[in-house]
Amino acid sequence: xxxxxxxxxxxxxxxxxxxxxxxxxxxxxxxxxxxxxxxxxxxxxxxxxxxxxxxxxxxxxxxxxxxxxxxxxxxxxxxxxxxxxxxxxxxxxxxxxxxxxxxxxxxxxxxxxxxxxxxxxxxxxxxxxxxxxxxxxxxxxxxxxxxxxxxxxxxxxxxxxxxxxxxxxxxxxxxxxxxxxxxxxxxxxxxxxxxxxxxxxxxxxxxxxxxxxxxxxxxxxxxxxxxxxxxxxxxxxxxxxxxxxxxxxxxxxxxxxxxxxxxxxxxxxxxxxxxxxxxxxxxxxxxxxxxxxxxxxxxxxxxxxxxxxxxxxxxxxxxxxxxxxxxxxxxxxxxxxxxxxxxxxxxxxxxxxxxxxxxxxxxxxxxxxxxxxxxxxxxxxxxxxxxxxxxxxxxxxxxx
Numbered sequence: 536x537x538x539x540x541x542x543x544x545x546x547x548x549x550x551x552x553x554x555x556x557x558x559x560x561x562x563x564x565x566x567x568x569x570x571x572x573x574x575x576x577x578x579x580x581x582x583x584x585x586x587x588x589x590x591x592x593x594x595x596x597x598x599x600x601x602x603x604x605x606x607x608x609x610x611x612x613x614x615x616x617x618x619x620x621x622x623x624x625x626x627x628x629x630x631x632x633x634x635x636x637x638x639x640x641x642x643x644x645x646x647x648x649x650x651x652x653x654x655x656x657x658x659x660x661x662x663x664x665x666x667x668x669x670x671x672x673x674x675x676x677x678x679x680x681x682x683x684x685x686x687x688x689x690x691x692x693x694x695x696x697x698x699x700x701x702x703x704x705x706x707x708x709x710x711x712x713x714x715x716x717x718x719x720x721x722x723x724x725x726x727x728x729x730x731x732x733x734x735x736x737x738x739x740x741x742x743x744x745x746x747x748x749x750x751x752x753x754x755x756x757x758x759x760x761x762x763x764x765x766x767x768x769x770x771x772x773x774x775x776x777x778x779x780x781x782x783x784x785x786x787x788x789x790x791x792x793x794x795x796x797x798x799x800x801x802x803x804x805x806x807x808x809x810x811x812x813x814x815x816x817x818x819x820x821x822x823x824x825x826x827x828x829x830x831x832x833x834x835x836x837x838x839x840x841x842x843x844x845x846x847x848x849x850x851x852x853x854x855x856x857x858x859x860x861x862x863x864x865x866x867x868x869x870x871x872x873x874x875x876x877x878x879x880x881x882x883x884x885x886x887x888x889x890x891x892x893x894x895x896x897x898x899x900x901x902x903x904x905x906x907x908x909x910x911x912x913x914x915x916x917x918x919x920x921x922x923x924x925x926x927x928x929x930x931x932x933x934x935x
Contacts, residue, residue, distance in 0.1 A: 548587070548600045552580045552607075578615060578713035581607055585720040592724045595731055602667065605721055609660060612714040619710055620700055631799035631806040636825070641808055643699050643801045648794035651786050652692065654777065659689020666725050671732050676762070679729065683766035684773045686722045691770075693718055699801045726763050826892035837925025844925065849896065849903045851924040856906035858920070859913055 556573035581604060588601040620626045625638045630646050644652055662685030665678065693715045701708050774791070782788055795801075799808035837846035860868040886892050910917045 548584060549603055552577075552584055552604070556580060575710070578612075578710065581612075582713050582716050582720075585717045585724070589720045589724040589727070592727050592731075601724065605663070605667070608714070608717040608721060609663070612717060613656075616696075616711070616714055623707060624700055624702075626700070631797070631804070631808040634809040635811045637811060639811060640801075641799045643696070643795075643798055645790075645794050645797035647797070648786065648790035650784070651778075651781055651790040652794050654781060655688050655692050655774075655791075658685045658777065659692075662686045662689070663721065663725060666729060671729060680762050680765045680769055681773060683722075683726060683763060684769040686725070687766055687770050688774060690715065690718050690722060695795060695803070699795055699798075699803050701802065730762070825886055825889055826896050827889050830893045831896050839925055846925050848921070849899060851921045852903055852906050852910065853899075854924045855910055855914075855917075855920045858924075859910060863913065 556576040559573070559576050584600070584604045585608065588598045588604060591598050592601075620643065624643075625640050626643055627635065627639050628642050628646060629635060629639075631641050633641065635641065662682035665674070665682045666686075671679065697711045697715055701711055778786075778788055778791065781790070787793060795803040796805045798804040799806040831847050831849070833845045833847045834851075835846055837844050857868065857871070860871060882895070886895060907917075910920065914920050
């Protein structure tokens with residue numbers, strides 16, 4: 536007879552997992568807390584659910600909700616991981632040689648080996664589906680063991696990904712742990728269920744008794760307790776076969792290793808990437824730093840608001856013109872500055888490629904010429920004023 540606590544968990548666990556994070560989010564709602572709270576708490580509930588499912592499975596109780604929780608983990612879990620690494624860790628899909636901007640970081644997985652990483656994860660999910668949704672009456676022992684080996688490979692790779700992106704000084708990185716923890720619990724529970732299923736079924740082996748070799752093999756394979764250990768040894772040949780197949784499709788044989796080492800700014804990285812360029816939400820700064828060098832013609836590094844920026848002549852001329860406005864017509868300068876702050880910053884956020892930066896550079900050319908004419912008409916030493924822009928502390932101009 537089913538234990539009462541187990542029965543309650545079977546009947547109500549899904550609702551508890553879905554509703555409890557919403558209620559907790561409502562209690563601690565401050566600003567966007569009602570939305571963010573449930574999102575942050577939901578993975579913790581999934582870990583608890585998977586742990587309870589594992590404990591219950593040891594007691595030979597069938598958990599109705601377990602497959603629902605597994606689906607949450609395998610579908611929502613990677614989405615959480617991807618969003619966290621992209622939004623919180625500021626990771627991009629650019630490889631280490633690319634120069635990035637502001638707080639951006641290079642991809643934690645070498646793009647040339649992404650296919651290998653994805654295939655291993657998909658193979659692990661396939662192994663889970665085979666074991667979870669196929670009866671042992673219809674499943675050859677070798678296929679079952681290979682499925683376990685595939686799940687092991689997926690877990691190992693997921694742990695490597697966690698090690699790659701985890702930062703010791705970042706408390707938020709604890710949110711990287713729920714996915715591998717859940718996957719380990721799913722694998723353990725699935726294996727336990729299959730062991731019990733094998734022991735509860737009697738298979739006809741009378742024909743194997745006539746052949747000594749088959750009889751010995753059957754005796755070994757019938758010891759289902761050894762299957763998880765057989766799976767450990769089969770991981771290497773399974774990975775070898777996978778690498779050989781992927782090699783035929785253009786993946787390097789060592790892509791399993793390069794996926795993590797051919798990166799920069801992460802724990803397992805071996806490459807050193809170019810220093811990031813600071814944009815500072817100033818669209819002419821963005822153009823100077825983000826356009827093609829032969830077009831925007833950067834001339835040096837400068838300092839803006841305490842940050843290093845790339846400077847070209849167009850940027851220096853525009854800033855020198857603004858400086859003159861501030862000195863000669865402060866009221867007009869405030870109006871121009873307010874207009875720029877309102878429309879210039881949104882423009883800066885739209886400049887996400889070198890080609891767009893190049894286009895803005897050419898669009899700004901007529902204004903650059905107008906600014907230059909004004910500077911030459913007003914300033915006694917126009918080139919001195921232009922030259923000292925973005926030099927850090929304001930440098931007084933030499934008087935004649």
